[in-house]
Amino acid sequence: MLIRRRSTRSFASRPLSIDQVAVVMWAAQGRTAGGRRSCPSAHALYPLTLTMVAGNVDGLAAGTYRYDAERHVLAPVADGDHRDRVAGTTLADHDWLRQAAVLLLLSGDMDAATQHFADQPPQGCRGRRYVWLEAGHASQNIYLQATETDLGAVLVAGFDDDRLLGLTPAVVPSGQRPLALFGVGHPADRQS
Numbered sequence: 001m002l003i004r005r006r007s008t009r010s011f012a013s014r015p016l017s018i019d020q021v022a023v024v025m026w027a028a029q030g031r032t033a034g035g036r037r038s039c040p041s042a043h044a045l046y047p048l049t050l051t052m053v054a055g056n057v058d059g060l061a062a063g064t065y066r067y068d069a070e071r072h073v074l075a076p077v078a079d080g081d082h083r084d085r086v087a088g089t090t091l092a093d094h095d096w097l098r099q100a101a102v103l104l105l106l107s108g109d110m111d112a113a114t115q116h117f118a119d120q121p122p123q124g125c126r127g128r129r130y131v132w133l134e135a136g137h138a139s140q141n142i143y144l145q146a147t148e149t150d151l152g153a154v155l156v157a158g159f160d161d162d163r164l165l166g167l168t169p170a171v172v173p174s175g176q177r178p179l180a181l182f183g184v185g186h187p188a189d190r191q192s
């Protein structure tokens with residue numbers, strides 16, 4: 001699977017199924033045995049939140065949803081198709097990102113992590129460092145699960161933080177920092 005992982009920047013108009021979306025979200029943050037998750041987390045703190053900006057998912061209204069990892073369900077946050085507004089925050093204004101069936105945003109609670117790891121040097125930095133590392137683990141999980149599910153995905157970390165933060169709380173959870181944005185959908189070069 002690793003050998004097939006690639007970034008996809010051209011998406012077909014076919015909708016994703018709920019099952020396809022669910023398995024990718026589970027890969028990013030899903031619960032595993034003993035209350036742990038699919039990706040590692042320093043002190044099992046789990047400071048990340050996964051938000052889905054859905055625009056083209058069969059049977060799911062366009063809107064933003066937070067992934068509840070404990071219950072493996074989606075909690076609706078805001079109605080309407082927010083993909084254009086989110087894609088518009090990218091530094092290179094990636095037009096093709098608007099065509100992805102869903103956008104996935106990983107955000108992190110930097111304050112909670114900073115506080116939790118306050119006794120570890122370098123003071124005030126350790127918690128944030130751990131959050132970024134964890135976002136990297138979750139990001140690779142998204143890439144690999146998308147590959148396994150024959151979906152296209154691309155990590156877009158080049159976004160304007162302030163503009164994306166302007167989409168709080170519909171897209172970015174209150175008090176969190178946006179870390180990694182993904183476009184996910186059927187790749188344009190595959191018909192079925």
Ligand SMILES: Cc1cc2nc3c(=O)[nH]c(=O)nc-3n(C[C@H](O)[C@H](O)[C@H](O)COP(=O)(O)O)c2cc1C
Nearest residue numbers: 005006007008009090091094154155156157158159
């Ligand atoms: C930290 C990071 C940030 C990235 N940001 C962007 C981005 O803003 N826009 C984009 O199109 N691709 C982005 N990418 C994807 C890279 O461009 C891509 O991984 C690289 O070209 C290698 O291609 P591959 O993923 O197909 O192997 C990013 C990748 C990483 C790891």
